[in-house]
Amino acid sequence: MEDIDAIAALQDPVRRRLYEYVAGQGREVGRNEAAEATGVARTLAAHHLDKLAEAGLLESGSRRLTGRSGPGAGRPAKVYTRARAERSISLPARDYRTAAELLAEAAEEAGLDDGLCAAARRRGEALRGPAEPCEDLDAAVELLAARGYEPHIEATGDGADEEASGSVSRVVRMRNCPFHAVAERFPPLVCGMNLALLEGLIGADGAVRARMDARPGECCVIIEASKNNNH
Amino acid sequence: MTSAVPAAHLAELNLAKLRFPLDDPRMESFVELLNPVNGAADGAPGFVWRLVEEGAHDATALRPAGEDVIVTMSVWETPEALWEFTYRSGHLEVMRRRREWFDRHVEAYLVLWWVPAGHIPTVDEGLERLADLRTNGPSPRAFTFASTYTAAEAVDALRADAVPTA
Numbered sequence: 001m002e003d004i005d006a007i008a009a010l011q012d013p014v015r016r017r018l019y020e021y022v023a024g025q026g027r028e029v030g031r032n033e034a035a036e037a038t039g040v041a042r043t044l045a046a047h048h049l050d051k052l053a054e055a056g057l058l059e060s061g062s063r064r065l066t067g068r069s070g071p072g073a074g075r076p077a078k079v080y081t082r083a084r085a086e087r088s089i090s091l092p093a094r095d096y097r098t099a100a101e102l103l104a105e106a107a108e109e110a111g112l113d114d115g116l117c118a119a120a121r122r123r124g125e126a127l128r129g130p131a132e133p134c135e136d137l138d139a140a141v142e143l144l145a146a147r148g149y150e151p152h153i154e155a156t157g158d159g160a161d162e163e164a165s166g167s168v169s170r171v172v173r174m175r176n177c178p179f180h181a182v183a184e185r186f187p188p189l190v191c192g193m194n195l196a197l198l199e200g201l202i203g204a205d206g207a208v209r210a211r212m213d214a215r216p217g218e219c220c221v222i223i224e225a226s227k228n229n230n231h
Numbered sequence: 232m233t234s235a236v237p238a239a240h241l242a243e244l245n246l247a248k249l250r251f252p253l254d255d256p257r258m259e260s261f262v263e264l265l266n267p268v269n270g271a272a273d274g275a276p277g278f279v280w281r282l283v284e285e286g287a288h289d290a291t292a293l294r295p296a297g298e299d300v301i302v303t304m305s306v307w308e309t310p311e312a313l314w315e316f317t318y319r320s321g322h323l324e325v326m327r328r329r330r331e332w333f334d335r336h337v338e339a340y341l342v343l344w345w346v347p348a349g350h351i352p353t354v355d356e357g358l359e360r361l362a363d364l365r366t367n368g369p370s371p372r373a374f375t376f377a378s379t380y381t382a383a384e385a386v387d388a389l390r391a392d393a394v395p396t397a
Binding site: 192 | 327
């Protein structure tokens, strides 16, 4: 299916809500759950979810949602996740991705990491404008959502001290890398650029800071409370 | 049900030219990351083996490619497993800061190649593959992340090499 047809499939508001819900979960979602979350009837949700899968925007599979297997575990249910493929259209036709890849290749070969990161940090600062550095994680979530990072707050359970003292530490993780295609080809260069951009956007010496904490399938940066303050 | 035993594993050799000796204060931040990152590799999905000097935690004291060049060599179940560790774990932070600690490479510095599952490659073997990559460019014998070949292609290439040309 052409990108333009796939994107056109999102014009229906119910379909769009379902797409955004599934994409926002970052895991497999069943029909019942999607229907309940978006407030539409199950049959209608099923119809639209299948249309989204046909358009290549979602991937569908089947899974026993009870978590059990073997006889008596029930029939597998249909589940959906966001498709990994990217869709974009540009009118008139433009090809910024090839331009980005060529520039990244040249920057990688010439070892221009420092210059690229400096430019990214300046851009992040310019995007923030006269605003103060980000004051807390919720403000960071708002800022990052506006830039397409699909942020969500996650409680981290790796600090034994924190659990003992009763305070759970929270970080912002991001489901989407806006530079995914180029980042996959030139990871250290482009992920470093992304970190610098976010450092500029969040602001230095504030209550929160950006740090690299890469893991599969997500943006490689997290936002967390700065260590040297009492926020 | 029979469990499929992978016939081939992916080996990797990487050279890094030190800007300063490892005991130089300017290398301290790199040295501090060695144990945590190596530990993460040992526990990463698909990890099989990595080169360590006898009695040490890493291979930084081995200098088979020159006094100022440190080597890493490892074996993984799949290219995806190696990619995910290299670029989607704490190792990415080391990569991001690579220019602080290492000279930029003019020639290829990383080589990937297939080995039979269970085979532990020697450093010489790795250096030969790197030389192959540098001389001939990427092939099923020696390749990079940007141009990978499957284990099946490597086997086909071996067979083709073995066929006597009449």
